[in-house]
Amino acid sequence: MITSKTPLPSGATRPPAPSRRRAAALKLTAVVLGVTLVAAGCGDSSENGSAGDGGGGGLDGKTINFVGYGSDNPWGAYFNKVFTDKLEAEGAEVVDLTTMDPGTAVTNFNQAISNRPDLIVAALLDTSSMVVPIQKAKQADIPVLVFDGRPDPSVDGDVMQVLSDNEALGVAAAQNLVEGMQAQGKDSGSIIAITGTKSGFASQDRMTGFDAEMAKTPEYEVIEVEDGNWDPALTGKIATQLIAKHGCEGIQGAYGMANYQAVAIIASAEQAGCEVGGDNGWIVTGSNCFKAGIDAIKAGTLYGTATEDPGTIAEQTADYVARYFNGEDPPQKEIVQEERVTADNVDQFEAQCSNA
Amino acid sequence: MNALSAPAAPPRQRDGLRHRPRLAVDAVVVAGVLAVVAVGLSTDRFVTVANAKAIITSASLVGIAALGLTLIMIGGSAVSLAISQSVAAIGMIFLSAQSLGLIPALVIAVVVGALITGLQGAVVGYAAANPVVLTIAASFAIAGLATGISGGVSVAPSGLGYDHLNATPGGVALSVYVLLVLALSLEWVLRRTAFGRSLYMVGENRVAARAAGMPVGRTTTVAWLAAGALFAVTAVFTAAFNTSANVNLGGTLTFDAIAAVLAGGTPISGGRGSALRTLAGALLVSAVSDILLLRGYSTGVQVMVKGLIVLAVVVLVHLRTRESHA
CATH class of the missing domain: 3.40.50.2300 (Response regulator)
Structure with missing residues (x-):
């Protein structure tokens, strides 16, 4: 074994220490890479015969x-x-x-x-x-x-x-807004919408449904659509700025795409001195339910929301997996049934919507 | 040409030459501020009382956290990257403790916040740990613990006392008053107390401060303890605002606070800066976001401009610091 203190034969030169360390590191990397490739190769060649084969046999052992x-x-x-x-x-x-x-x-x-x-x-x-x-x-x-x-x-x-039926969730939000403002006797109104991440399909699909439903009642106009990025803090800031821009009287309705965004809008509106809910206050809606939203509906500040609760979709997804492995050949695409939630039926959905 | 061959300039002329780049940097800063003011004045609905309230309200929560970060930065500990996670965890604790009443819940939140961040400060101060690496690790640990204990679900308040924090005395959010009081108090502490002076000295040159027999570890730990208490104040207001809390409560607060401190001109290298500068930085970022929103620019543009402001200020601070050391 040659150590750094071992004398070398005359004429021989010892590689500088950093070079030897680098060589050792390269060897170690090569060994690790080789082991990884061999393992990957073994993995590729192993067949369990069941991948892609969901028919029959049920879930046991899958x-x-x-x-x-x-x-x-x-x-x-x-x-x-x-x-x-x-x-x-x-x-x-x-x-x-x-x-x-x-x-x-x-x-x-x-x-x-x-x-x-x-x-x-x-x-x-x-x-x-x-x-x-x-x-x-x-x-x-x-x-x-x-x-x-x-x-x-x-x-x-x-x-x-x-x-999830995101278009239906957007439709429910629009129906909540229009229904709420009509119940207040307002035959027109200006609405702000603060969305989830705009580039995501969930936000886009909800806005598709929302816009289509709002188009049926053009007297209620969506005056601002801002990207809240599913972030309650950002949503609160945007809402505060939009209130400063339009004033409390310049806004009659607000859509926070998730319930926690709608709650942030309500908090911003109340801090700015805007009336929320009641006979003449803002109508605010969410479009998927969380416990904070259910509490706000019961408190009268959130007019409504829609389901898209995690429990329902988890049950349906697990059920789909079971049907798949039981060989029942479920359809390639299933859409979860979404429900609109308002003060009228909040008790019915309270338990379902209070798990997140 | 060397020093011997160079004709000796008269002292006044040499000073003028030395200060010329510094004056240029100052001119750029003044021009930048004037540009923001000019664009603001030309923006419809910018100059209104309601909009002023909106700007300062938007700045308040980030501003309070940024005050805490200012202490860390002045002390030469760079940044904490665990602010969002700390705020989330403390927000969850605060809402869980509502059944005890508002004041006990506040005390618990502030004490826990100070301890969480103070512990990190002790490791940085006494063991010279890298604050960036340490706080990244801490952020994972805090988020993991919070997720594990809560099961990942949102924490709902166990009482209604928290709602007092959403009060708006005089039509302005309570968090705004708290921000102003804390900024003034912190400025006084930094300028008028022995702790403040030693924090600047530790931040300026930690090795020299230690060689001079200064309590570097203790000073750093106290700075982080105070920072943690300020993060906790942000946490309780944020949790009260959202009426629920989960591990995502902090959102982008870490980077927003860093942006506010840097935009205020406090250098990340430490030894300089002030609470009032940070307050100005938070207001500047909030005002620019407000102008962009009023002018109809998207959130993406607002985020990009925030980054450009921070970049510009960091470059200007660097240039100014270099010139003053020349």
């Missing part, structure tokens, strides 16, 4: 790789609990690859492909970045089920889907 929303998100936390508990109770193994980071979701999806599960169940945090992983899953003959938000149109036919 492996599901779950690339869902992270449990650090309240909606995701409740969805994950309901979905995982239901499938594991029927004997399936659910591998948790959930995250709220779009980049990590792509990595986790690729990891799921290399795991060769019987099914990948995924939520698409970033539809564009998930196109290639979905195509890779198809090439590997691994079935994919997408839930909540729809996939990019280029891979629409490559995945099974259990989707």
Whole structure:
């Protein structure tokens, strides 16, 4: 063994220490890379015969790789609990690859492909970045089920889907606003809308439904649409600025796409001295329900919302998976039934909507 | 040409040459502020009482957190990247403790906030840990703990006392008054107390401060404890505003606070800065966002302009600091 203190033969030169360290690091990297490639090769050649084969046999013993929303998100936390508990109770193994980071979701999806599960169940945090992983899953003959938000149109036919009805949620929001203002005897009104992330399909689809419904009553005009990025703090700031721009009297209705955004709008309006709810105050609506929204409806500050609660879609997604593995051949795409929620029926939806 | 061969300029002329670049930087700053004022004045509905309230209300929550970050930055500890997570966790604790009453809940929130951030400060101050790396790790730890304990679901208030924080005495949000009082108090502490003076010295040159026998570890820890208490104040107002709290409550607060401090001209290298500068920075960012919104620009443009403001101020502060050291 040659150490740094070992004498060298005359004429021989010792490589400088950094070079030797670099060489050692390169060798180590090569070994790690080699092991990884061999493992990957073994993974590719292993066949469990069940990937893409959902017909018959039920859930017992099936492996599901779950690339869902992270449990650090309240909606995701409740969805994950309901979905995982239901499938594991029927004997399936659910591998948790959930995250709220779009980049990590792509990595986790690729990891799921290399795991060769019987099914990948995924939520698409970033539809564009998930196109290639979905195509890779198809090439590997691994079935994919997408839930909540729809996939990019280029891979629409490559995945099974259990989707929230975002257009219906937008329609419900518009109906809440118009109904509320009409009940106050206002035959016209100006409305502000603060959306989720505008570039996302969920926001776009909700605005499609919202705009179409609002177009039926042109006397109620949407005067501002701002991107609130599903962020209550940002929503509150935008609402404060819009109130300064138009004044309390210049706005009669407001749409916060998520309930927590609608609650932030209400707080901003009240801080600015605007009346909310009641006989002449602002009509504010959300379009998916959280406990904060249900409390606000009961307090009379939020006129209404719509469901899209995590429990309902989790139940339907788990049920879809069960039908798939039971060979019942469910339709490629299922839309979750959404319900409009107002003070008239809030008691009916309170429990359903109070889990996030 | 060397110093010996160079003709000796008269002292007054040399000073003038030395200060010329500094004057140019100051001129750019003044021109920038004048440009913002000019654009504001030419923007419909900008010069109204309601809009002034909107600007300062928007600045208030970020501003209070930025005051805490100012202490960290002046002390030469760069930044904390765990502000959002700390605010979220403290907001959850505050709402959970509402059943005890508003005052006990506030005390618990402030104490826990001070301890969470103060502990990080002790590691930075006594063990010379890299604050950026440490606070990244802390942010993951805090978010993980909060998620684990809460099960990921939103925390609803266990009482109604929190609603007092949404009060609007005189038509202005309570958080605005708190921001102004805290900014003035902190400025006094920084300028008039032994702690303030030692914080500047520690931030200016930590090695020299230690060699001079100054309590570097203690000064840094106290600065972070106070910063944590200020983050907690932001947390309680944010939680009260949203009426619920989860691990995402802090949103982009970490970067918004950093932007406000930097826009105020406090250098990230430490040893300089003030609470009032940070207040000005928070108001500047809020005013520019407001102008852009009033002029119909999208949120994306607002975020981009915020980044450009921070970049411009950082460059100007760097140039000015270099010239003053020349």
